Amino acid sequence: MIVYFNFQFSLMTPSDPAIQVDGLTHRYGDIVAVNDLDLTVEQGEVYGFLGPNGAGKSTTINILIGTTQPTSGSVSVLGYEAQTASGSIRQAVGLLPGEFGLFERLTGREHVVFAQNCKDVTESPDDILARVGLADVADQRASGYSTGMGRRLALAMALTGDPDLLVLDEPTRGLDPNGARTVRSIVREEVERGATVFFSSHSMEQVESVCDRVGVLRDGQLVAEGDVEMLRTRLNDHQIALTVERVPDGLPDQLGGLDAVSDVQIDGTTLTISLTVASRKAAVIDATEAAGATVIDIETYTPSLEEFFAAVTDQDGEVAHNEMSAIAAATGGDA
Amino acid sequence: MNWHYVARTDLRGLIRSKLIWLATAIVAGVCGLATAVPALVTDSPSLSYTLGVETLFIALGTVVPFVALGLGHRVIAGARESGTMRFLLGLPNRRLDIVLGMALSRVAATIGVAGSGGIVGLLMLVGLYDSVPLGPPLLVVLGLITVGVVYAVVGVAISASVDSSTGAVGGAFGAYVVLFFFWERIPQAVYWLVNRSFPGGDTRPSWFAFLTRLNPGTAIGDITVARFEWMRNAEYVSVRRTSDLIEGDTPFYLSEPAGVVVVLTWVVASILIGYWSFREQ
Numbered sequence: 001m002i003v004y005f006n007f008q009f010s011l012m013t014p015s016d017p018a019i020q021v022d023g024l025t026h027r028y029g030d031i032v033a034v035n036d037l038d039l040t041v042e043q044g045e046v047y048g049f050l051g052p053n054g055a056g057k058s059t060t061i062n063i064l065i066g067t068t069q070p071t072s073g074s075v076s077v078l079g080y081e082a083q084t085a086s087g088s089i090r091q092a093v094g095l096l097p098g099e100f101g102l103f104e105r106l107t108g109r110e111h112v113v114f115a116q117n118c119k120d121v122t123e124s125p126d127d128i129l130a131r132v133g134l135a136d137v138a139d140q141r142a143s144g145y146s147t148g149m150g151r152r153l154a155l156a157m158a159l160t161g162d163p164d165l166l167v168l169d170e171p172t173r174g175l176d177p178n179g180a181r182t183v184r185s186i187v188r189e190e191v192e193r194g195a196t197v198f199f200s201s202h203s204m205e206q207v208e209s210v211c212d213r214v215g216v217l218r219d220g221q222l223v224a225e226g227d228v229e230m231l232r233t234r235l236n237d238h239q240i241a242l243t244v245e246r247v248p249d250g251l252p253d254q255l256g257g258l259d260a261v262s263d264v265q266i267d268g269t270t271l272t273i274s275l276t277v278a279s280r281k282a283a284v285i286d287a288t289e290a291a292g293a294t295v296i297d298i299e300t301y302t303p304s305l306e307e308f309f310a311a312v313t314d315q316d317g318e319v320a321h322n323e324m325s326a327i328a329a330a331t332g333g334d335a
Numbered sequence: 336m337n338w339h340y341v342a343r344t345d346l347r348g349l350i351r352s353k354l355i356w357l358a359t360a361i362v363a364g365v366c367g368l369a370t371a372v373p374a375l376v377t378d379s380p381s382l383s384y385t386l387g388v389e390t391l392f393i394a395l396g397t398v399v400p401f402v403a404l405g406l407g408h409r410v411i412a413g414a415r416e417s418g419t420m421r422f423l424l425g426l427p428n429r430r431l432d433i434v435l436g437m438a439l440s441r442v443a444a445t446i447g448v449a450g451s452g453g454i455v456g457l458l459m460l461v462g463l464y465d466s467v468p469l470g471p472p473l474l475v476v477l478g479l480i481t482v483g484v485v486y487a488v489v490g491v492a493i494s495a496s497v498d499s500s501t502g503a504v505g506g507a508f509g510a511y512v513v514l515f516f517f518w519e520r521i522p523q524a525v526y527w528l529v530n531r532s533f534p535g536g537d538t539r540p541s542w543f544a545f546l547t548r549l550n551p552g553t554a555i556g557d558i559t560v561a562r563f564e565w566m567r568n569a570e571y572v573s574v575r576r577t578s579d580l581i582e583g584d585t586p587f588y589l590s591e592p593a594g595v596v597v598v599l600t601w602v603v604a605s606i607l608i609g610y611w612s613f614r615e616q
Contacts, residue, residue, distance in 0.1 A: 101418025118340055
């Protein structure tokens with residue numbers, strides 16, 4: 001990056017990350033909002049930035065666009081240093097803020113035109129409003145908008161000028177399933193266009209179908225990161241429920257002695273076996289049949305990412321883990 | 336350089352608010368009524384004309400600080416509270432764009448509201464009094480609108496330096512008290528600290544006049560209302576020129592150009608202080 005008068009030009013190459021955060025710490029007085037955070041988002045990627053409310057997501061986002069100065073650490077966005085080139089970053093980034101208020105007396109279209117003017121782009125505001133599903137209410141004042149409509153409008157403002165990076169802070173909050181679907185399809189369209197998407201949410205469900213990678217933030221630190229499948233397998237709680245005609249003597253002990261089996265529960269003729277590795281399910285079935293039991297029903301249970309998320313973001317992971325098992329048992333392993 | 340987009344957006348919202356139209360109607364009504372009263376209650380046309388200008392001056396001069404501070408005092412704190420600041424700062428706007436744009440919009444609105452009072456007052460003068468010279472009352476009105484401009488910008492600076500609407504109300508009230516009522520006590524207090532007595536007689540030391548002149552309203556009054564002999568010795572208001580406070584020739588810092596400098600300094604300093612406070616938050 002070179003500094004030339006007051007303008008900064010990004011010298012980002014296609015292989016450079018869109019977002020590079022190193023050792024980022026931010027304190028508000030004694031409160032540590034972000035704690036030594038390292039984060040890399042590649043160009044063209046959809047990155048799910050997950051965490052419960054208060055985990056430090058919005059603070060991180062404010063630092064990414066340069067409106068909040070970090071206590072320490074370095075942040076580079078699209079090749080610009082966030083601390084010195086906030087204007088260039090905000091020109092190239094489309095931001096949907098997590099919490100915002102609309103200009104109550106302005107219409108939806110006027111909001112988009114304002115964003116376009118500030119970004120110095122000329123495009124039809126109506127096309128963008130149609131994309132987010134607000135074409136019909138473009139001339140209504142925002143004071144009459146519902147929460148979901150407001151978020152759609154904020155998304156429309158974020159989309160102005162075809163940004164290289166979309167930073168969406170809780171874009172689906174307050175949206176009905178239909179609205180959330182619109183957001184996800186827009187995210188896919190934007191990535192197809194070549195944009196990078198940084199998608200923050202407190203709900204795993206909202207991001208798992210669109211994100212290439214997910215990072216989970218807790219107390220200002222990344223506690224898990226990886227692609228969706230990898231995170232799923234990282235949760236060591238896979239269960240298989242076998243219903244047999246009769247439970248042979250000694251079978252529970254036998255199963256308990258198998259590799260990767262962490263627990264065996266019996267309820268009548270149903271055995272619920274907890275495994276730390278999903279691939280050991282076949283071995284459990286084989287062992288059961290070898291012991292002389294006739295298996296009449298098999299139900300397997302794989303934890304959802306939502307449960308993974310709950311497990312890693314809960315202060316006491318053990319509790320979350322056990323509760324999850326309880327849920328699985330209660331729902332017959334179908335959860 | 337997005338200040339004009341910020342200004343336009345803010346002004347558009349203001350124009351669509353019912354409150355500003357209500358304020359405009361009230362200011363116009365009060366000024367029109369105040370200007371008309373002398374014509375209705377006195378028989379002497381010459382006396383009633385100067386009285387009419389005087390009552391317009393009193394009416395407009397009383398409402399202008401309220402209008403201006405009212406429009407300015409919570410614009411930035413309010414944007415922060417309502418959450419529109421998230422958009423203003425999320426888009427590639429500099430903080431100076433935001434302060435400047437907001438100040439411009441609020442100044443424009445102040446000019447509009449105060450101007451409507453002035454125009455209605457001037458129309459009353461023309462309509463109700465005989466052979467009225469329009470120049471002097473026009474200058475009086477323009478002077479008061481300029482006072483409004485300064486108060487509006489001071490209000491914007493307050494709105495940038497407080498963190499809540501409640502703080503903004505307190506700040507605006509403080510600014511009103513200091514600028515409108517308390518200012519003349521400042522040179523008196525300094526005088527007391529130096530001399531351990533309060534000034535007597537008709538004249539004051541030149542530094543006393545200088546401190547008095549630093550008040551934007553006083554500086555504007557010196558350039559506008561106090562130019563006219565009949566306003567200096569008016570029935571209800573006494574607008575002495577600051578330069579009359581001292582003996583001998585008028586020093587440069589009490590001259591009319593110096594008054595313009597005082598006014599411009601208030602405007603520029605307020606915007607810079609507002610920008611600086613906003614940046615620090």
